[in-house]
Amino acid sequence: MPNLQHLAANAPADEIARLLDTDGALILDDVLAPADLARVSGEIDPYVEATGYGRDAFAGFQTTRTGALVARSPACRELVMHPAILAACDVFLKRACDRYIVHLTQVIRIRPGQPRQPLHRDRLAWGGFLPMSIEPQLNTIWAMTDFTFENGATQVVPGSPAWPDSRRAQPDEVGYAEMCAGSVLVYSGSVIHGGGENRANADRTGVNLTYCLGWLRQEENQYLSCPPSIARTLDPKLQALLGYAMGSYALGYFSPPLPPGEGPEVAPPQWALNAEVAPGWGEEMPETVTQRLRAKAAS
């Protein structure tokens, strides 16, 4: 059975990105302390307890999936903005975008009796239309419980990002993301993986926080899951991660639907959160776009 590489919580972003390219996944050990875990669980558990089971075999008839974690949990906001993960996103995702955004926030609780999930690549969320040369996604699963082979540790096929679509993993090519509570599975949108079978008698719970290229549609609609009334109260960096910032020079502006002459005709998304930002919003342009426009003007 292949093994996943384990790195220390402070591993350099380049090393994480390199392993995502080659293996497609890795584990960061012991990122959260027991007190952090207790805080996250305390905030999400009431929502998890109130969540019904999945409605098909892929979502899992013995699995609960609970979303809107940025709106619901201040502790999850910190996980979304964890510096080690954002540094890895900077290296891994900015090869194909000016700004990356949150794609999905979901507590996945695999309960006893849940069979293994069919193996898949998460990039299929976009229907297989993206060329394989573009890596669209960086994913994390934060272990709230220990992840073991017995309780449903994520199945992962190391090296599969480079496989043709037609290749199917043999049982001896599937590894398991076994890790202690507080560790984080980091995996790409191209690696073949799936939830594991829970043969144990207790839940396996992970917080799945994923990021995608800023020019792609998000799996979980962040403008609805975290509407302006809540987003207004968040750190501006988190607002931008949800999509409340320009994604590129011309990506994401809006015209506030106000009576004639009231408000700006065009505004960046965060104008909806804080009407102050409208003047000078060109400064919000990501650096790579600014550089590209300068180079174009100079040529």
Ligand SMILES: O=C(O)CCC(=O)C(=O)O
């Ligand atoms: O819960 C897991 O271990 C992985 C779940 C997964 O891959 C998915 O739902 O797409």
Ligand SMILES: [Fe+2]
């Ligand atoms: Fe998946």
